[in-house]
Amino acid sequence: MTLASVLDHIDTNLDAALNRLTDLLKIQSISTDPAHKDDCDAAADWLVADLAGLGFQAEKRPTPGHPMVVAKSDGAGPHVLFYGHYDVQPVDPLELWDRPPFEPRIEQTATGPVIRARGASDDKGQLMTFVEACRAWKAVHGTLPGPITIFFEGEEESGSPSLVPFMEANAPELTADIALICDTGLFADRVPAIVTQLRGLVGEEITITGPDKDLHSGMFGGIAINPARVLTRILADLHDDTGRITLPGFYDGVPPLPDDLRAQWEGLDFDHAAFLGGVGLSVPAGETGKMPVEMIWSEPTCEINGMWSGYTGAGFKTVLPSKASAKVSFRLVGQQDPDRIRAAFHDFVTARLPEDCTVDFAPHGASPASQMSTDHPAFEQARAALSDEWPDAAAFVGCGGSIPIAGYFKTLLGMDSMLIGFAKDDDQIHSPNEKYDVESFHKGIRSWARILDRLNG
């Protein structure tokens, strides 16, 4: 019944845990703003002190940007690396906050108490769930739960410029049996999830030039090539009538959905009507024949993120534009190769270019998809632990977005990652009035305690 004692300790000491989180939330660690450099340093110091107090061998480690926090404990059992980030998003527009973003407070809401502050959910509240689980474990067991490396970053909200160099320089130290990443959400209010696949991303900006200046469409319309027309044809050709992407070789490396995952996902009862209804839509727009969750989690996409050409102001100008531009991105899954897809896109555009047009390409990032092998026993152990804690059983799910850290753990350190988090869709991360449910925090701590118990079982 030691697990029960740990859980009891967590329940009994929740207020103290919330007070600690409150202290951390008061630190204005906005990583993208140079004016908050010292605040980022202070957040790292706070974490080092807290972790050292728990018995971790904890250090603030310098980088060219904001420092990393690395903390280690010894012991038997599987070695886990836990990742979170202590930096937060900027707070503007400040006038849309109901109260100051760095004066955290517990508020009662219709769906229960929340702690409201910038970073409450993303990611200070989440990372502290793990730290508090370790604290309770230590209080009951007298030792930390086995060999753990804690790895906190301070640049996640500003592009993580120091992350890869730091990981490359400290690879042996950071390599563990499995990584735990706490920066995602519940699948639904009562349904915990382990994200086992994340989509990758390739972005590209293209500019097609026809005439060397904007022309009068009366004088030149009909005889001069219009680059906006060329661009719309190219962009329209990227999908066929079934919604499938037509880029040659695009689906190379896209795996079929495994039967067991398909069964799990079908069982999830994803409410696509509610999901789409929240943004004014109703019809899943992906490839014919795919489940709605497949469209977001396991299918690649091609999206126009922006486009512009000619006169875009009020009224009308009969201009025949010189240039037309678009920002296009591809979400990748499975083994799709970002570099090959970028090359295929270049070829696709170039092949459709009339003799009188030229094209300029500007690349914007390239990251492959992350697909975890769930063979490591930790996956089933964590799933069982989460299912014990929450009303509904935990699921292996996908995530449509790209969380590069999971890819780096795989490619640089050879580790699979379990992405487990307790955020809710309405947490307003990156927006005014960010909050974290006290239930997310409380049951999050309990969830980690259960997971650590299973991993050490």
Added chain:
Amino acid sequence: MTLASVLDHIDTNLDAALNRLTDLLKIQSISTDPAHKDDCDAAADWLVADLAGLGFQAEKRPTPGHPMVVAKSDGAGPHVLFYGHYDVQPVDPLELWDRPPFEPRIEQTATGPVIRARGASDDKGQLMTFVEACRAWKAVHGTLPGPITIFFEGEEESGSPSLVPFMEANAPELTADIALICDTGLFADRVPAIVTQLRGLVGEEITITGPDKDLHSGMFGGIAINPARVLTRILADLHDDTGRITLPGFYDGVPPLPDDLRAQWEGLDFDHAAFLGGVGLSVPAGETGKMPVEMIWSEPTCEINGMWSGYTGAGFKTVLPSKASAKVSFRLVGQQDPDRIRAAFHDFVTARLPEDCTVDFAPHGASPASQMSTDHPAFEQARAALSDEWPDAAAFVGCGGSIPIAGYFKTLLGMDSMLIGFAKDDDQIHSPNEKYDVESFHKGIRSWARILDRLNG
């Protein structure tokens, strides 16, 4: 030999004619700028006084905007209405002018003397060619050249808001056998032209809305409809692979090019390589099988004048846009009906709209094409007269742009128009350093004298 006397008089008195034009050019009749309301009035007064001095019954006629000038003469022979406009474009950016725009001066250039000032070519210099021809005629003959109505507008550069109401209210007075419009150019430096067809114009702005807010393309990409993708498909579908416009019924009312006009146009030796080369292009982009001049003069077009969606700033945002917009215009020829084409475009867009998208339309103007019947003997008389004056024979040509006045003369007053002008492509109308070649002015006056002589022959 009376025509020879008139031409001699023109040659001998050219300096006096240039001095009169200089006086008119000094008046800052910028119609779109309320600060220049009195200047517009002064230009009308100047013209009324000059025409009255020539023996016309001349009046300044009020409108809700700037006044019209209407002047009449009696006599035998065909009744012609001559149209021009005394208002001018704004002068900004002023710093790009080499000298003050309302201090006209004769300058020697590599290609001969020019008179440089705002309005020199558009349209004060042009309208004075006709007035000076009447003056020389009067000096030699003692009378004006037959029944003439002169009709000068002061709002052409600001959308002509008073034009149609004034024409409707004064239709009998303004109706003649044929209209002469002096607001176009030579076909080439030595080749005069009579424009016998002008394209019409229908403009429409469309905005397609998908999600009710911009979305994150990671969370929603693949399941949420992207209105930019919908828009590009619609716009791309507007042309087939041969460059033909696919709107159902679009070509209803597009006449085949008559054999005689085709022969004339083939004889023009239009240098499309030079025309396109001047704007960085080389390949005529219109429908397969059409002559380059057909593409501009007698073929309808569909152009994207502007489009925009999503994130268009520097860098990259993986936004899935809520809206996508475009400004689209159609140049019309023959009997194409602007209203039917607008309706067909609406239907075309609506039919391609997925269930989850809505569209908003905003109309921007609708004018039919003007195609003159050249049956009136004045057309051949004027062509012969112009051919006598200029080194090369005159041609009936088209004009890709839209000059609404010709359409109004046809629809409101039942008159065909002969658009005859002497501007050159390098006159920089609407731009800094506008000029009019002294040769255009001089031979323009002589051209009208010859035309009036033929019409009264």
